Every structure is written in C-alpha cells, then in structure tokens.
Amino acid sequence: MITVRDLTRRFGPHTAIEGLSFHLERGEVVGFLGPNGAGKSTTMRILSGYLPATSGSAEVAGFDVLRNSLEVRRRIGYLPESVPLYAEHRVEEMLEFQGRLHGLSRSERRARIPRVLERAGIADRSRAIIGALSRGQRQRVGIAVALLPDPEVLILDEPTSGLDPIQRLEMRKLLVELGREHTVLLSSHILPEIEAVCPRVIILSKGSIAADGTQDELVRKLGGGARLRLEALVGPDVATAVRLLKALPGVVEVRDGGRLGIHHVFELPCAQDLREDVGALAHAKRWAIRELSWQRPSLEQLFARIALDLPDDPPSTVSPSTASRAEESPASASRTTLVQLDVSAPLSTSQPAPAAAAAQGKIVYNLNPFDMGASRDLSKPKPIDGPAASPKEDA
C-alpha cells in the first residue's frame, strides 16, 4: 500500500530524513516511533503529498506521491500533528467541506458524516464551533475529518498528543478499530499506544530507520536483552553455581552480578523463559532464592535506548553478544522485507562515551554505610525491606 524507496529530504543544509525505505501491506497498522526531530512528521508529509522529497520515491496505493499527487491525496486520510481545522466553522461544516473536497455526493455526505462523528466519538458536538472545542475534542474532529472520505490509507501524525489519559484510552480503542479496516500509519512518541495498537513498529532515529518489525521481532532481534535474574544464597562456592547454571540447556552465559548482602546475583541472558529450570536447580541445590525473574526489554526500553543512543545492554555488564548479533543482521536483511533489521548502524557503531559514563554514574551509587558495597539504582524506588532487612541479616 505504501512503498518508500530511499527517501531523502533536506531542508537546506539540514537533513530531515535520509535513505528511508519501507513497505506497508494493505491492512497493516504501523507505528512510527522516534524522538522529536527524528523525521516522522517529514516522512508523513511526504507521503501525504505536502512536501516533495529531495530524492527517492514514495508510492501510496500504487501512485507516486509526486507525479500522481492528487490520486494519492484522494486515497489517504491525513491528520497532521497540528490538527488543522477552521476554527470559525462548525464541526459538521468542516466535515461538509472535507466531503466536498473529496467529491462526495450530497447523499454520501449525509450518510457518512454522522457515522464518522459517531466513530470519532464526537457526535454530540456536531453543531459546535470548532474554536470552542477542547484539544481532545478537536483531535477527534480531526480523526473524523481524516476518516470521512473512507480512505484506503490513514496517516495520523501524533493522534493522541494532548489528550488526557482517558481520552487516550478511547483513542487507542478507536485506532485498533480503524486498524481493522484501513492501512494505518501512525506516529507517536507515546509508546503504550504504539505497543497497544500497532503490531508493527518502525523506529526512526536521526532521519533514518533504526528498526522495523513486529514488536516481538524487534524485541527479540534487538533486545538480546532478555535475561533471567537470580538472586539467591548460594553459599561460598560461587564458581560451582555458575558452572551449574551454565550447564542448563538454553543458557549461553552466566554473569556474576556479585554479592548483594548475603545473596548472590546472577544474570543469565537467554531467549526463553528458564525460570522453571533454574528454580528446579535451586531447589535441588538448596539455594535460598530471594528473587527469580525473567525480564524481557519492553518496546519503551528499546526506544529509549535508540533515542538516547544507549548501548543495548545494561551498562554495568560487558556485552559479549555483540559479535553474535552482528552475524545475525545480514541474515535477517536477506529475509523478507517485512522484517528488516538495521540495527548495526546506530546501536553498535555509535556509542558516545560521555552518555554511557553519565548513565553509569547515575545508576550505581553506594548509599548505605552498612550496605557492604551493595549498590542501588537511584532511579528506581527503594525496596521496601531493603535497607531494614540487610543490617538484620548482617547481625
């Protein structure tokens, strides 16, 4: 439905997007993720025919956005970030106008306008002057306007910005519904939305695609970061424990997180959930488990990592898996275009030292003199029993 090839757009010396390529099948719902200034809006504007690309090409519904701009414009419903509406008009007048622009007949307009108002959940304000509506209501009107011509493709630029949490929930519901009928490309920097709505995510960073794929794929491919955390009393023979853990099937390596009070912390990067296996092992070895958890990085963490240019693994540990992922990426690129992983560029090549250092310094801090070297991430809430329990155990 949407095919973008090597799209580049420059504003004078500034490059907004560079070498963008992706493809959307009919009926796909794709989220555009990226920090501000990553080029989300620019890409959408190019697709909507508002801006011409500096180079590269984009096709929507089989029409070139530049040469068949009008055809493209007839087939998309585009809601810009600013939600452009004529403030002096009534909601229904705005919809009338949009209907006329798209050449809908009078009967079509009469039938569709109440329907889209209903869908956008703004039917009760159809006679209101747009200028008098709240931000959220306007957003709904904007959605209604974009929906009115029943477009094949919906391009929504930050459709949930400026909404309160409840409205956001409703909007999310609406977007899910829309995803069933239309090809939807929506951008947001609010991740839960994307996570809730879009099976597929394209992450933009600094004008190029940092990641593209379904959420699971992304997490799996990028994240390597899934790991099992074990905090247990393993006795003095830590090396044996490490060996035992490593021997478990599916475990690639075992990192020794060091002592935390009387407990020892292990981290096991692994793709699958091995909690039961580890639990069984601990039971057999009579380790007193304090914590056994399997963590999978969320999209948000991925995004944050990309946005902040952080390395993909926690900074406190070395990253031995880089090589293996690098091997993996060409393979994934040679697979279908549906899943493209272009992770090597931003993640592994650029690791600004200052950022990493700052993160390190921020996260690990020794607070308690009785803590015996235990460190705590200050950005996370204090464990309820943490400081109270450890002295007791010490005593």
Next chain:
Amino acid sequence: MSGAWTIYRRELAGLFFSPLAWVLLCIALAFNGFFFVLSVKGFGGDVLQSMSFLLGGSYTFWMLVVLLPPLLTMRMFSEEARTGVLEFLLTAPVSDFAVVLGKLLAATTLLAVLWSSAFLYGLALAALGTPPDWAPLVSGVCGATLVSALFCSVGLAISALCNTPLLAAFFATIANAAILSLPFVDALLALPPGSPLRVALGHANVITQFQASFVVGALDTKHVLFFVVWTGFFSFVATRVLEARRWW
C-alpha cells in the same frame, strides 16, 4: 475545478463568518456613501456623473481598491500557514491553483458585494425620478470587480509569501499602489516618446484602462482582457509561491 468551487464556498463562508469582513464592508460603505452624496451635490445633481464618480471616477474609489483587497487577502495564506490549515488544504485532493482560485474568487466576491451597493444608490435615484444609465452602472460594477480581482490576486501572491497577515497587508498595499503608479514611472524617468518601455507603461495604466471602458459604459475586450490576463498572472505567481512553501 469543483475543488476551486468548494474552496470558494468555504472561503466565502469564512469571510462572512468573520467580523472583519463586516467591519470592512460597513466602513467602506459609509466612506463610499459619504463621497457619493458629496458628489451628487458637487455635480449639481447630475446623476450620470455622480455614478461614474462612484465607480472609478474618483480617487476615493482607487483608495478603496488599493486598501481593501490586501485586508481581505492578508490572512488567506499567511494565517493559514501559521495555524496549519494550509497543510490540510494542500494535502486535500485539489490542485494548488484551485486553492488560489477559490480564495481569489471569494475575496473578489466580497468586494463585488461592496461595489454592487451602487445598484442600491441607482435604485434610490430611480425612485427619486432620475434613473441612472443602467448599462454603464453594470459595466462599472463589473469593472470594479475585475479591478478588485487583479488587486486581490496580488494580495494573495504576497500573502503566500509572508508569514504574518500584517506584513502581507502592508506589502500588498504597497504593491497595489506601485501597480497603480506604474504610468508615472515614465514621467519619472523622462523616457523619450515612442520608446518601447514608455509604450508598455502606457498599456499598464490601470486607471485609464478602467476609465476608458468600464466607467463610461463601453465594454472593450482589450481592457477586459488586460484585467483578466494580469489577474491570471498574479494568481499563477501566487500558486508558484504557495508551491514554493512545500519545497523551501
């Protein structure tokens, strides 16, 4: 061109829903009326002369023609660019030229409404027993509308160029005044008679073009063509400028 028609209807509604249009109309009508009554007295009751005074024969008319179109067109692109509505229009399935055309027609229509107040004056005079010559009255109103269209197209081009309405109005007024004073350039430069530039400037004389036909009630294709062609030209420029907003 149904797109242009849709835009036109929207713009017209937008104009008439805004108080600005009514304030402008009110002031312009009072201004016009004042000078009309004054001219009737001044011409000793000569109806025909007063009518031609009202439509193109006087400096007051040209003042309105220079000042009003910029005030109407100033917001049409610059304000919309600021609120983002322009992005909506330019991604709607209508061509840029249709957008310009719709806006041009809307602004021109409002001014046509203003000029057709002359018909009411004519009716009043007819009721008083001295009907004006209707044909020149009609041609005068049509001509005034054509002139307004020309200046509106200039205003649109400048509004598309500027980012604030006030700036747009200011530059458009200057541009309009400059167009009106083109013929004086020849006096300023002391061009030799018969030089091509001088001839060209003579043809660019809006006021005489207007007075030689519309005011006296003669429809001359040359003059109609002049206004239509140059309105088209400035609309074209406005379209290009609008387009430049996309790629600049």
Next chain:
Amino acid sequence: MVVRTPALAGRGGTLAWSRSSLLLQVFGVVGLMFLGAVLVTYLGTLPGLRRRFDLTAVGSNTLDERLAELVVKLPEPVLVEVFFRPFDYPLTRVGAQAQGRMSQLLHVARNQFPDQLKVREHDLADVAKVSVRMKELGLEEDNVVVVTRGKHKVVLRLLRDIARIDPGNPLVESEPTLEAFRGEEALGVALLRVSIEETPRIVFTVGHGERDLFDVEKPLGLGRLHSALVADGLRADRWDSSADPSVPSDVRVIAIVDPQQPFSSAELDVIERFVQDGGRLLVTTTGNAALFGQPGSPEALAARLGIGARAGFVAQPIPDGFGGWRMGIEQCGTIVVAGAGLDRRHPVTESLWRADERVGLPNARALVPEGIRPQNSVLVDLLRSPEASWRDLPQSGGRGDWRFDQRGEETGPFAVAMALAFPPVDSDFGSDSGSDSGSDSGSDSPSGAQSERRAARVIALGASDVLSNDILARNRDFVMNVFNWLAQRDYRLVIRPREVEQRVLDLANTSALTLLNVLAFGVLPGLCAVLGVVVAFARRR
C-alpha cells in the same frame, strides 16, 4: 502536480533538486508567464482582435457611424491637438460647455480608435511650451482643435467650426447659450481633408486689372483670401493668361476676379476649353461698368456657359429701426442673403443654410440663365436676393439711386451666385479623378457614370467684393465653401450632433438628499453592522 518543473517530473522515480535550482526554475517559469501575459495583453490591443461594445443608452461611447467610417479609412494615424483656454465673461460658461463636449467627443474617438487617432490636449497654462507648438502650427488664436497628418493640417475653431453660440442678450440678462454643437461634423470634415493627399492648385488670372491675390493692405485686395486658402490646404497663385496661353496642367481651379480689362477671345477660348474638359472656374462680374457685358468681359465668358448677367445692382430696403424700411441710401446696395435665399441642397450653401448663416454681398449683379448651356449641365441658384429686393438700374451717372423705380425696375428675388456643373465634353479626360473618395460630392452630378470622371464646375458670382479683404471675414464660410467645392473638396457630412444626456436630480428637493443620505450613511453601513453582530452572535464560541 505539486511541482511542474522538469527536474522533479523527470528521471523515472528518483529525483534530485536543490532549492536554488528550483528557485531558478520557478523564476524562469514566472518570467515566461510574465512575457506570455504581456504578449496576450499586446494581442488584445490589436485592432483585429479587439471588440468594443457600447452599453450606454444613447451610445455615448460610440462615434457616429459615418465619422467612424472616416476614421477607419484614415491612411495613417492622425494627431489631434487641442488648445483650449477658458473664455472670458460672458462666454465663460458656454465656452466651457463647448470645450467639454468637444473634449468628450475626442475622448470617445480616441478610445474607440486608439490606433488611428492620437489626441494631445495642450495645457495653455504652460505658456512657453504651448506657444512654441502654436508657432509651429502657425496658429494665431487659441481655443482651436488642430488636426494634422504629416504636412496636412486643418484648424477647427471652437466657436465657429465646432460650436455655434447664441450670444443672448445682455440687456435682459439672458446668457449666451450653446446653439449648436457640430464637433462631429467638423472633426469629420477635418479628417477627410487631411486624409486626402493632394493640395489642389488654384490660379487667379492676372494681366487684366484683376484684384491682387497677395494684397493684404487694400480693402479690395485678396491677400486675406489667399492666406485663408493656404490655411485650408489649397495652393493659390497667379496665372497670366495673356503671357502663358495654355493652362498649367496641375491647375484645378481658375479664378477670374473683377478684371478691368477685356480678355482676348483666344484667352477666353483657352479657359472655356479648360472648363469643358472638366476644369473648374470661378468667375465674378467686373466692377468696371465700361467693360460690363462687352466682348472679352467675364460676363461674356459666363455667357458662353449659359449664365448671363444683368445690368444694375441688386438692392434691398434697410430696416429703419422703427418698423419701417428705408431706401435711397448706400447701404441698400449690400444685400443680405439668408434662409430661403440659400440653396438648401447645394454643397456650397447647404451648411450655411443649416447653420442659419448670412451672406452679405455689396454691389451684386443679378445672374440669369441665358443662352445654351453645356449638355447635361445642372445650374443652381446658390444665392438669391430677398423678395423685397429690386434691380437698381444705373441712372445717368452710372450708379443707381438705391430707390425702387416701379417703371423699368424689376423686383426680386434675383440669383446673385450660380453654380453650374456638367460632365466633361471630352470623355477621355479625367484620369485623375479618384480624389473624391469618401465625400459624397457628386450628388449634383447628373449620372452615376460621370462621377468616375471629374465633372466641370463653374461658379459665377455677381459680386466680386465678397472676396475682398474688407468683408471676407463676414462671408468666409461661403467663400471657403465655394473654393472647396470647386476644388472638389466639398465634403458634406451630415452627422447628428451627439445628444448630451443629462439626468439631473433636483437638489432643491431636500427630501431627495435626505433619502440619499439615509441610504448611504444609515441603511447600508447599518445593515452591515447589524449583520456583523448577528453573525458574530450566531457563531460565538
């Protein structure tokens, strides 16, 4: 659609542009459009592609058809210069009126035919500039309109050629009024004159004691006539028929004015032959009583063409101011021909008759048809003395007593000027006759076929003094008509004067003004204000 410039449209999918290149292209396209607009504007001014419709009720923006036809036929653009200056009291108002109408006429003409007519209105306040131009044009008075084409020029005087003014009566405080406005006619005739290339040559015979063509001093000289002819675009000089027995080939008109000595019969033969071949002749009777009617006299020449002259002078009674009539005084010898005395169809007198002009003729002899006229000829009495006139026969002293003597003296009316026209006897003559295009002169020509060739024209005047310096001014229009007819320049145009459409509101009617005021100040702006408030209220946020 978005960008029509080639750099974006081409290269199959991939495109590349920079802002500067696009900017250049846009400037290029806009420049091309500008040139296109200029071109279309220019094409719109071309005569073939231009149409003009007059929407006014009385067609006040359109020239009279016949005048328009004249303008269209102009061989090259004509410059019309206007030298108007406000008149002094009491003509101020009426003068301004006439000037206004003429200016408007020229304005209309210029707008209708911008290619053929250039109108330049001189500002007489700019004395230095204007006086130079006036000197160039040889103007001696202002309030004239000068029509020039190359070296041809015609001067139209505002209060004579363009407008006629009824002087009114200062005693009863009736202001002068515009009696007739003939701007269209005057302009039309002027255009005709300048559009014709030739300057016909008129020769005045000398060697027989005729009036001197170049004498501007003596009351009876013809100097003023000469300058009037020249100003009118004619060429006038002398021809000694006795020294140069053949008529110069380029002569159009021969004028014999008051010879005192007889012509030889050979000379008369030459002149007669000239006329028979389609030449033109102005012959006045001699003032020499001894020569009158003798062989070799002008009367003898006229008699050869069928026009006879009677002895004695035509006289008329003079009103004595008390309702009675006086006779026996010298003034009776000057007859005044007006109204019915003017032939209303002949080109020479028709315009005089229409303008109600008078012709005064001192010492006029009565003319009668006599003898054999040339074949197919038409003889018209141009001027006829009043009914009350009589032919005052000479007493013993040679002069009359200016009293009507019932015995022997006839009463009028008498013809004092006659015009004769006939097709040339020698039909081979007249190869250069195409000059009367555009004029409807040949009206008195007997058959249509003859209008191809130049017809012979003769005017016999019973009074030679009409042409003299002294009274030429009074009869100027008549005299010029005579010469112009003879020179085949009798352009007659009958153009309906433009209607001045006036619709005037009675300002004394205060209720009318009140209504206008209420409408202009109250109703219309008020309506807008109210509508504005209503809209603002209905669409408040």
